[in-house]
Amino acid sequence: MMRLAVILVGLAFATGMASADDATARGEALFRPCAACHMIGEGAVHRLGPHLNGVSGRTIGTAEGFRYSASLSEAGAEGRVWDDVALDSFLAAPRNYLPGTSMAFRGIRDAEDRAILIAYMIETGGAEAPQGEVAVDPRIAAVLDHPPDEAYGAFLSSECTACHSGGGEGIPRIAGLAPQSFAAGLLAYRDGTREHQVMNMLAARLGDEEIAALAAYFATLE
Ligand code: HEC
Numbered sequence: 544m545m546r547l548a549v550i551l552v553g554l555a556f557a558t559g560m561a562s563a564d565d566a567t568a569r570g571e572a573l574f575r576p577c578a579a580c581h582m583i584g585e586g587a588v589h590r591l592g593p594h595l596n597g598v599s600g601r602t603i604g605t606a607e608g609f610r611y612s613a614s615l616s617e618a619g620a621e622g623r624v625w626d627d628v629a630l631d632s633f634l635a636a637p638r639n640y641l642p643g644t645s646m647a648f649r650g651i652r653d654a655e656d657r658a659i660l661i662a663y664m665i666e667t668g669g670a671e672a673p674q675g676e677v678a679v680d681p682r683i684a685a686v687l688d689h690p691p692d693e694a695y696g697a698f699l700s701s702e703c704t705a706c707h708s709g710g711g712e713g714i715p716r717i718a719g720l721a722p723q724s725f726a727a728g729l730l731a732y733r734d735g736t737r738e739h740q741v742m743n744m745l746a747a748r749l750g751d752e753e754i755a756a757l758a759a760y761f762a763t764l765e
């Protein structure tokens with residue numbers, strides 16, 4: 544359970560959660576709306592949606608015996624895999640990430656909620672990838688390899704706080720996000736897997752070094 548431990552420790556660190564048990568309880572609560580359509584854990588079978596055992600690390604749309612939409616089948620045929628970034632982007636906005644999906648779910652706005660839910664799915668349903676490997680998506684790891692220059696991040700953040708510290712409607716809280724989630728969010732906007740005009744435009748101008756600095760700075764905020 545190396546990988547889960549890494550994620551949970553990161554989350555507990557970022558959010559001040561008391562323990563991994565808290566994260567599990569929150570994960571369980573976050574999974575409740577999913578349970579209308581999905582089963583996970585021992586004895587899980589397909590319902591309206593496929594069972595989600597081992598979904599992390601698995602090729603998209605390949606649980607045996609489930610009939611997927613053309614959208615998911617095609618993504619799988621291209622060899623796309625449910626890594627952390629793919630799961631995060633899909634759960635943020637299913638129909639943006641895989642247009643044509645038959646999953647009728649609007650998405651989860653809060654990046655921290657998504658990270659907790661993904662960790663919960665791995666804890667409860669296991670991961671397809673060998674335990675201990677793929678701790679971090681390689682693209683995120685490459686970004687977070689840059690020095691965590693908080694001062695540079697603080698400087699760059701002047702462009703962000705106008706929206707993100709106001710708490711306006713539809714604007715997610717990014718203060719205190721785990722660097723991994725923060726970087727995953729910006730990478731998804733930069734490569735267009737997550738669509739939002741302003742965020743796509745801003746992210747397109749950020750290099751890996753800038754994203755690492757911003758991630759480090761926002762992680763220090765309450
Ligand atoms: C209204 C029913 C419904 C709800 C609610 C729902 N899903 Fe789904 N989900 C589906 C269906 C149907 C599919 C198959 C989609 C397709 O083939 O396009 C799916 C597919 C998926 C997949 C891809 C599985 C694979 O084998 O490739 C994941 C991951 C997933 N859902 C996670 C979730 C999570 C997590 C939640 C809760 C936050 C959730 N879903 C909520 C119906 C639902």
Ligand code: HEC
Pocket residue numbers: 635652653654655699700702703704705706707713714715716717725728729737738739741742745757
């Ligand atoms: C004009 C307002 C605005 C500005 C300026 C802005 N953002 Fe955003 N940001 C948003 C909105 C709105 C969303 C949610 C969009 C969506 O629905 O995907 C968002 C989403 C995000 C997310 C994803 C969070 C999550 O919970 O999913 C991150 C990370 C982020 N912004 C970082 C930044 C950074 C870093 C900057 C500065 C370089 C910035 N934003 C500047 C409005 C803004």
